[in-house]
Amino acid sequence: xxxxxKQHAYKLIRNRVLSGSIPPGGRLSDDALSKELKISRxxxxxxxxxxxxxxxxxxxPRSGAYVRVPDLRELEEWYETRTALEGFAVMRACSxxxxxxxxxxxxxxxxxxAVIRAVRELPGKIANTKLRERFLALDLEFHMLIxxxxxxxxxxxxxEDCKLLTKVFGHVQIEHDMRLLSRSHLGHRRVVRALRRQQxxxxxxxxxxxxxxxxxxxxxxxxxxxAAPDESI
Numbered sequence: 051x052x053x054x055x056k057q058h059a060y061k062l063i064r065n066r067v068l069s070g071s072i073p074p075g076g077r078l079s080d081d082a083l084s085k086e087l088k089i090s091r092x093x094x095x096x097x098x099x100x101x102x103x104x105x106x107x108x109x110x111p112r113s114g115a116y117v118r119v120p121d122l123r124e125l126e127e128w129y130e131t132r133t134a135l136e137g138f139a140v141m142r143a144c145s146x147x148x149x150x151x152x153x154x155x156x157x158x159x160x161x162x163x164a165v166i167r168a169v170r171e172l173p174g175k176i177a178n179t180k181l182r183e184r185f186l187a188l189d190l191e192f193h194m195l196i197x198x199x200x201x202x203x204x205x206x207x208x209x210e211d212c213k214l215l216t217k218v219f220g221h222v223q224i225e226h227d228m229r230l231l232s233r234s235h236l237g238h239r240r241v242v243r244a245l246r247r248q249q250x251x252x253x254x255x256x257x258x259x260x261x262x263x264x265x266x267x268x269x270x271x272x273x274x275x276x277a278a279p280d281e282s283i
Contacts, residue, residue, distance in 0.1 A: 059089050060097035067106055067117055068214065069183065078107060078115040104211075122269055128212045129265035135209050136193065136261060137254040139200035140241060144250040147199050155242045158192045162238065166231050185231065192238055196245075196257075230267055237263065 053061065063083065066072045078101075080094045087094070098115050101107040108118045165185045172181075190213055197206040237260030244253035 055089055055093035056096040056100075059083075059087065059093045060100055062087055063094075063097050064101060064106070067101070072117055074117050074119045076117045078117065080115075122273060125269060125272060126265065129261060129268070132209055132212050133258050133261045133265075135205045136197065137258045139197045139202065139205055139209075140245070140257045141250040141254040142200040142202070143196050144245055144248050144253055146201060147245055151195065151199055152242065152246055155192065155195060155238075155245070158188055158195070159235065159238050159242060162188050162192075162235050166228070166235060169228060169231060189234065189238075196241075233263060234260070 063072075063078065072078065078098055080091050080098060083089075083094050084091045098107055102109060102115065106118060107115050109115050162185065165181055165188065168181055193213065194206065194210060197209055200206075237256065240256045241253055241260065244256055
């Protein structure tokens, strides 16, 4: 499919926001982006407008467009939404999941374990951007697969939006250390085991605990970043 200039600009800018190369609070200058991306200003502005409607960008009067900086309550609400919907989704998935899908979840767990082994070779935390992005991509794929298995397209869409928002505004605010990575991996493996054994209530509880643990880590890291002197987010 051939992308329009607006779609191309949207994809490029959105990827920069999601990757953190334009961080929360970062300004989106249509003039600078036009020159850098070699795209005229009109499609750049249209792309920024779409990102604004999606909640990733905000306009500030007499200042311009910036990547949004949410407050702690917004982050908490996104995680509350995920906890409720994903807990229900994994419970539904217990009666729908196939052996092939269970194998795919196990493959994702194994790939996350490989990322963790690679992290162990680094000093204390993920300093390698590629490893961090790989971990987050695998985590997203794991959760989206369970939602897909549940068969509810609306839940899939809502949680995907929440995951993207917390990736931009939450995960990039903390340094993932070995303890956090290992805890996340253990949560994934426990959920897969409960799905394999067709234990819907247990799977729901495990999923809720897994997301709530991630929420606590993100909120603590986000609060610490905002409290750091002379350091913007």
